[in-house]
Amino acid sequence: MLPSFRSLTTFCSCLALLTASLPNAYAALTISHTRVVHESAKRSSSVIVANPSSRPYAAQAWVNTEADDATTAVPLITSPNLFRLDPGNEQTVQINALPNDLPQDRESLFYFNLQEIPQTAADAGQNVLNVALRTRIKLFYRPSQLKGRPQDRLKDLAWSIQQIEGKTHLVVDNPSPYHFTFNRLIISGAGVSETINAKGMALPLGRQAYALQNVPVTNGLQVTFTTINDYSGTTAEISSPVAQP
Incomplete structure (x- = not known):
């Protein structure tokens, strides 16, 4: 350019x-x-x-x-x-x-x-x-025709555990038209929690995966997360269940 x-x-x-x-x-x-x-x-x-x-x-x-x-x-x-x-x-x-x-x-x-x-x-x-x-x-x-605030779509993020190339990953599916940058992302279950270094954003109408190291795959897993908003601030903390394979 x-x-x-x-x-x-x-x-x-x-x-x-x-x-x-x-x-x-x-x-x-x-x-x-x-x-x-x-x-x-x-x-x-x-x-x-x-x-x-x-x-x-x-x-x-x-x-x-x-x-x-x-x-x-x-x-x-x-x-x-x-x-x-x-x-x-x-x-x-x-x-x-x-x-x-x-x-x-x-x-x-x-x-x-x-x-x-x-x-x-x-x-x-x-x-x-x-x-x-x-x-x-x-x-x-x-695009200006996208209505509503990005943070209002955080509840639509769908979380699951997937095996990718033989390794366990936390996967997020983002049905919204917005990019989400995670400021804090923690997965927990069975008394164990792991803070994920989520460098990759949740892509609009796409999927992002994060490799897991410590958390066992058990029932009742959940994620707790915050994201960066349009003004570089932090959104309110949200907890969501994680679906099993």
Whole structure:
């Protein structure tokens, strides 16, 4: 989507490899959201990028797919997509939708990316390493004809135990048109409980599976969970029974 900045993206990707060995590296720029919901009836949505640090930064913003590639076309573009941000300043980045044929019966998932590029001070020596860090947040394209609140559909999630490739999994079937990100997910039964590292979301009109380690498959299993809402808060805790195979 950003061919004019392809070389910059390649450069930033190389620098990103360096950050893997920098456990105390933190992004200097901040974003006003931890997720964005773009309703299809709106021409644009926005995030505010702030620079609370004491040095200027250049920044690049773009939208891509979960695959995190630079070649797949997406129907959302950022404006501006490249800008300078001085210390203490803010920049509003608009996310504009292009004509598209995205599904109208469910949300579509994209990602908003913010790449910060530190500016080299004029008096800096030649042996200075500037590391470019990237922040990546979920961006949900939501058809406006979807009615009701996503959290009202949490009760529709159906949970079961399934054997997948010889291993026991907790499976969730999501009949709703919304993505659900679990903040907390616990399965319990027979006096044993297990907290599940649920990195994968419950996909709209789809199925997600989570491998189990400790909980025995017995009658009376149940899950207790919370999810992240549209405003990055946590939904009320819900408990649901788990069906046996």
